[in-house]
Amino acid sequence: MAGLYDELLVLLHGIWSRRWIALAVAWGVCMLGWLGVSLIPNGYESKARVYVNTQSLLEDKIGITQVQSQQDLDRVRQTLLSAENLEKVVRGTDLAQTISGPRDVAGKITTLREHITVLAQADPSMIDISATSADSGLSDGANARIAQQVVQKLIDIFQEENLTGGRTETRQSLAFLDQQIAGRGKQLEAADKRRVEFAQRYAGVLPGAGTISQRMDAARLEINNIDAQLVQAQSALSAMNGQLAGTPATLPGVAVGGGASPLAQAQAELAGMRARGWTASHPDVIAAQRQVDNLRRQGGASGAAAAGTPNPAYLSIKSMQAERAATVQALSTRKAQLQADLNTMTAHQIDEPGVASEQEKLDRDYAALQTQYDKLLADREEIRLRGDVKTETGAVQFSVLQPASLPTAPAAPNRPLLLLGVLILGIGAGIGVAFAIGQLKGTFPTAARLERAVGIPVAGSITQVASTAQVALDKQRMKWFAGASGGLAALCLLLIVVEFIQRGTA
Missing domain, CATH: 3.30.70.1130 (EIF_2_alpha)
Structure with a gap:
């Protein structure tokens, strides 16, 4: 620790002995640095x-x-x-x-x-x-x-x-x-004109709306529905025919003893058999039918005269039978018409196979243009409203x-700080130069360092003895050095004061 302390004292002594060189370097560096700082424009x-x-x-x-x-x-x-x-x-x-x-x-x-x-x-x-x-x-x-x-x-x-x-x-x-809408409008008009011309060329082929394929599919679907309705109507008509066959057209007359006539009884029995679903080949039905025929022949005019009034049930069933027959006829006619239209359209497709595809293309183009046109109209209204x-x-x-402020002091550079920085840099540069010169010179500040350098024991050293005139000169030089050092610091302080004055008057 003592050796380290001695080395520090030797270092400081070397720098102090060259203090004028350090001061000169510090002045030079500070003057150049302050000049450079003064050239930096205020921002x-x-x-x-x-x-x-x-x-x-x-x-x-x-x-x-x-x-x-x-x-x-x-x-x-x-x-x-x-x-x-x-x-x-x-x-x-x-x-x-x-x-x-x-x-x-x-x-x-x-x-x-x-x-x-x-x-x-x-x-x-x-x-x-x-x-x-x-x-x-x-x-x-x-x-x-x-x-x-x-x-x-x-x-x-x-x-x-x-x-x-x-x-x-x-x-x-x-x-x-607006430009796009005008263009799409013209295209839409042209597409609609082509659709109208196509519809006029193939008008009346099939009823309904849509493409030819859609109309044909709708016609086939309607034919299937008509077939189902026709089967139901025919079944209802057959049931009505069977019921009508088992119902007498007139009510039979009344016998003298108050009972029904033999012919009326035979007819009633025959109607009951048929109502139970017996066919004409059934033995009982055949026997009953023969009995009715014999009674009619035997009765002759007297039997006819004895016939009763018309049967209301028979008339009602007859009316319902006519209604069912009309329904069957209407459905058959509608089916025949649709089938004929389908056959005609199929023949057109065979003769002109591109008809359906042409209509689909026309409808598809028209639908696409219509969608774009409607979207452009909606976008225009939305943009107008937003605007x-x-x-x-x-x-x-x-x-x-x-509001925009009027600056009264420069935001950059921070010139006071830069001036102090230049002062510190100048002092450091002076000390560094003095230290470097001391290291380069071949002198030995102490006897111990000389002994280590030459490897020979040193008997002793002679201390410098200053005269009275030399002491007075050293004191005078110390005053000059202090004045020069203080002048450097005072100049830095003066520059800082001038900077603040300039800021106040900017």
Whole structure:
């Protein structure tokens, strides 16, 4: 530990013995550094904060969501630094006085893009806009004014884009949709004309609407339904015929003794047999029929005269039989008509196999054009309504929470800190140079170091003895050194004071 302490004392002594060299180097480095700091132009920054409220009850009613409105706001914010908008900034501020041609405008646009910041806060409706002006060819006051003008112009452009940009976009979209609707309308008219011509050419082939294939399928389905109805009607007619055959047309007369006549009894028995479902080949039916025939022949005119009045049940069944027969006839006629139409259409398809495909193609094209046309009409009305809501009702509320500030102090560089940094760097450079010179010279500050270097024991060392005149000279030189060192620090402090004075008068 003692050896380390001795080495430190030797190091400090070597630097102190070359203190004038260190001081000269420090002065040189500080002067060059302070000159460089003074050449750095001041940059003045102006800031502003705007608030854009995109929440609207009316927008929600027509389907404009908060996300869509925020996306529109983000699009305007991201395009705020486009070349077109920055050119408006250049020509709308004092920067226009420093340009003489398109090349200067392009250079100013590039510089502005590097020194303008547009940031969204945690609340995306809050937007901070800042701009820095650090033109070395302009005064501090001019740079401060330009920074404020740039931010104010950006606010104006931002507001204009939000309020009028929607109108421009809506107008362009409506013009495009009108053009597309007009084109689709002409195509739709042409397609409808072709469909009408085709329908006139094959009019009356099959009833109904739709393509030929659809009509044929509908006709086949109707024939199947008619077949089922026809089977039911025929069954009902057969049952009615059987019931009519078993019902007498007239009621039989009454016998003298108060009972029924033999002919009436025989007919009643025969009707009962037939009602039970016995056929004409049944032995009992055959016997009953013979008995009825014999009684009729025996009765003759007297039997006819004794016949009773017409049977009401027979007349009712006869009426129902006629109704069932008419239904069967109508269904048969309808089936024959549909079958004939199908046969005719089938013959057309055989003769002209492309008829069905042609109609399907015409209907398909017409349906597609009609769908597109209706969608374009709906889109145009929706865009018109949204545009009216956004631009006419003031749905977007634009507020400037913090107007563009006029900077009174440069935002960059931090010249006081740089001046102190240069002073520290100069002192360090002086000490470093003094230390390096001490290491390069071949002297031995202590007897122990000399003994280690030559490997021979050193008997002793002689201490320097200063005279009275030498002591006085050393004191005078110490005063000069202190004055030079203090002058360096005082000069740094003076430069810092001047910097603050310039900031106050900017």
